[in-house]
Amino acid sequence: MLQSIRDNSQGIIAKIIVGLIAVTFALFGVESLVSLTAGSNAPATVNGEEISQQDLYQGVQLQRRQMLSQMGEDADPSLLDDGLISNMVLEGLIEQSVLVQSAQNQGLTFSDAMIDQLILSTKEFQLDGKFDRAQFEATLRNAGLTPLMYRDIVRKEKVTEQERIAFMLSAFTLPNELNSLNVLQNQTRDLRYFTLPADNVRAEITVSDEQIADYYAENSSQFMTEEQVAIEYLLLERSALEAGIEVSNDELQAAYQQLVDTFQAQEQRHSAHIFIEISEQQDDAAAKAKIDAIAERLKAGEVFEELAKSESQDPASAEMGGDLGINEKGVFSTDFEDALYALEKGAVSEPVRSEFGYHLIKLVDVVESEVPVFAKAEAELRSDLLNQKAEEEYVEQLERLADVSFSSGDLVEPSEELELEIQKTELFARSGNEDAITSNAKILAVAFDQELINEGLNSTPVELDSGRSVVLRVVEHQLPREKAQDEVADQIRAILVEQQVAAAMTEKANAIVAQLTEGADLATVAEGNEVVAQPAVNRSQRELPQELLTAAFKMVKPQSGSTYAAVDTVDGSKMIIALDAIGQQDIELQEDEIRFMGMMLNNRQGQQDYQDHLAQLKAKAEIEKL
Numbered sequence: 001m002l003q004s005i006r007d008n009s010q011g012i013i014a015k016i017i018v019g020l021i022a023v024t025f026a027l028f029g030v031e032s033l034v035s036l037t038a039g040s041n042a043p044a045t046v047n048g049e050e051i052s053q054q055d056l057y058q059g060v061q062l063q064r065r066q067m068l069s070q071m072g073e074d075a076d077p078s079l080l081d082d083g084l085i086s087n088m089v090l091e092g093l094i095e096q097s098v099l100v101q102s103a104q105n106q107g108l109t110f111s112d113a114m115i116d117q118l119i120l121s122t123k124e125f126q127l128d129g130k131f132d133r134a135q136f137e138a139t140l141r142n143a144g145l146t147p148l149m150y151r152d153i154v155r156k157e158k159v160t161e162q163e164r165i166a167f168m169l170s171a172f173t174l175p176n177e178l179n180s181l182n183v184l185q186n187q188t189r190d191l192r193y194f195t196l197p198a199d200n201v202r203a204e205i206t207v208s209d210e211q212i213a214d215y216y217a218e219n220s221s222q223f224m225t226e227e228q229v230a231i232e233y234l235l236l237e238r239s240a241l242e243a244g245i246e247v248s249n250d251e252l253q254a255a256y257q258q259l260v261d262t263f264q265a266q267e268q269r270h271s272a273h274i275f276i277e278i279s280e281q282q283d284d285a286a287a288k289a290k291i292d293a294i295a296e297r298l299k300a301g302e303v304f305e306e307l308a309k310s311e312s313q314d315p316a317s318a319e320m321g322g323d324l325g326i327n328e329k330g331v332f333s334t335d336f337e338d339a340l341y342a343l344e345k346g347a348v349s350e351p352v353r354s355e356f357g358y359h360l361i362k363l364v365d366v367v368e369s370e371v372p373v374f375a376k377a378e379a380e381l382r383s384d385l386l387n388q389k390a391e392e393e394y395v396e397q398l399e400r401l402a403d404v405s406f407s408s409g410d411l412v413e414p415s416e417e418l419e420l421e422i423q424k425t426e427l428f429a430r431s432g433n434e435d436a437i438t439s440n441a442k443i444l445a446v447a448f449d450q451e452l453i454n455e456g457l458n459s460t461p462v463e464l465d466s467g468r469s470v471v472l473r474v475v476e477h478q479l480p481r482e483k484a485q486d487e488v489a490d491q492i493r494a495i496l497v498e499q500q501v502a503a504a505m506t507e508k509a510n511a512i513v514a515q516l517t518e519g520a521d522l523a524t525v526a527e528g529n530e531v532v533a534q535p536a537v538n539r540s541q542r543e544l545p546q547e548l549l550t551a552a553f554k555m556v557k558p559q560s561g562s563t564y565a566a567v568d569t570v571d572g573s574k575m576i577i578a579l580d581a582i583g584q585q586d587i588e589l590q591e592d593e594i595r596f597m598g599m600m601l602n603n604r605q606g607q608q609d610y611q612d613h614l615a616q617l618k619a620k621a622e623i624e625k626l
Contacts, residue, residue: 044090044625046097051090059089065144079441090625096156098617103159110158115151118158128334167613168606173598181597188536188583189552192522194529196512198572201504207496215492216485223483223491226429229447230476233437234411234420236401238394238467245393247385255381256374263371266329270365271340272322274307275314277357291351291358298348304362313357326367336361398461398469405458405471414458414471427478440464446472453477501572509566509574516564522578536583548575555579
């Protein structure tokens with residue numbers, strides 16, 4: 001738990017670096033640009049402190065970049081709702097402002113020197129284990145941040161983090177609370193139950209046409225069609241172009257000669273290792289002691305390969321005497337490679353620590369890479385040339401498709417010009433269909449564009465991925481409408497049947513529970529349905545239906561006899577439950593279990609306390625929005 005708290009306290013930095021920041025903390029730092037704005041057109045003020053338009057704009061742009069990054073390389077910016085993002089960002093800025101003000105009012109600070117130290121020690125800003133200014137600035141640019149913004153983010157996050165951690169670490173759970181929780185967790189229930197099947201009731205219910213008509217008259221607005229379109233489209237595929245492309249022998253020879261002319265031999269290392277893992281079962285000290293003992297055995301004359309087979313904890317290489325093959329620089333971790341490249345041929349390193357454990361590394365041989373002969377390089381050269389020519393053809397065809405489609409009133413001319421088949425879809429809604437075209441988010445966004453619908457225009461090319469593009473045209477558009485009664489009669493009939501089934505089952509179940517409460521026998525009222533007895537049921541008994549377990553552990557403890565309840569099932573049936581007794585499993589928690597449970601409860605309570613604190617700060621703050 002403490003590790004989790006420590007992780008959380010530094011998580012914002014890592015999240016900023018990869019661009020996956022929660023809205024509230026992602027926006028810390030945009031106030032550093034407040035001096036760039038003039039006038040007082042602030043979209044919000046918090047206790048008299050302005051959140052400027054520049055703050056909001058910068059925050060929205062940052063959030064957009066982060067959301068697009070999460071959506072992947074094919075992300076379509078048009079799918080983002082700027083209004084929704086703006087509201088989220090503004091709310092995040094307000095929360096951030098009240099938290100920072102609260103921390104400042106308590107005199108909490110985070111100095112420039114501490115920020116410098118944090119930046120210098122952040123691995124993502126380092127090269128070869130040392131801080132690198134260029135790496136620092138490049139990483140921030142990728143996250144849409146400047147150094148000034150990042151320093152402000154760190155300062156505000158670390159200031160507010162002090163207050164947050166104070167809440168987390170000050171929460172506590174008393175021993176009697178832990179004991180009570182353990183008692184509750186390990187309670188059992190002695191149950192008997194049977195199921196009243198809904199199918200029997202359902203089979204007896206009929207719904208008249210008049211009932212359907214009445215329901216439709218009262219609820220017709222619920223039965224609307226979705227807005228739908230049908231499109232015709234042209235699909236340009238790079239893979240289809242490849243079929244008509246040839247690579248000549250002259251082109252292959254020229255490519256091979258270029259490979260020869262530009263080839264640079266690289267020194268490679270043939271290496272082997274003996275590896276001892278650091279794990280939960282084997283800590284750093286134990287792993288180090290073991291690798292040191294193996295090193296002494298090597299010095300005493302034992303064979304490296306035999307020791308690797310018997311002692312190495314890398315199963316992939318151990319059976320081959322630790323052999324890791326021939327590799328270029330950059331394959332292994334920095335610490336491993338530094339040690340490997342410092343060895344003479346045949347030498348074995350001292351124990352080397354990596355993030356996974358300890359290694360004894362042997363340099364088997366040094367190999368200079370050689371230019372491959374034509375026969376070995378031919379297949380790869382042919383594939384590269386084919387891909388290159390296909391890409392060039394694809395780009396050229398895509399430009400032609402865009403030009404011709406723009407100037408045409410339909411898809412006939414571009415279809416003939418590029419020899420592409422005009423394909424047509426059935427009507428589909430904004431949720432799309434299951435095929436590859438109408439399920440694509442980019443296609444859906446363009447197909448429901450009002451300008452294309454109203455003007456009957458061809459779209460610009462829509463890039464599905466790096467090798468496929470589509471130009472489309474809306475050929476049919478249907479607005480939402482109320483469905484006719486005949487169209488929804490079966491749907492209404494099913495609704496009315498289930499309503500009547502639910503009412504009948506509830507009435508029947510309530511009557512049975514009343515009989516049981518008055519002293520009737522469970523087997524008698526079950527009317528032939530099987531009564532199942534389940535003694536000592538615990539909360540995690542997975543073979544029982546979840547709705548049965550949930551209801552059983554909510555039922556009142558029987559003072560004498562049994563207590564009874566009726567429970568709905570997913571198919572509309574009812575379970576009639578008899579709770580005969582509440583028992584207790586005698587499970588004594590171990591010390592580490594008690595400690596873990598206490599930390600979990602403390603963490604949960606601390607989080608809740610902090611959320612309550614934030615809510616109270618917002619409630620007391622003077623917040624004005626434009």
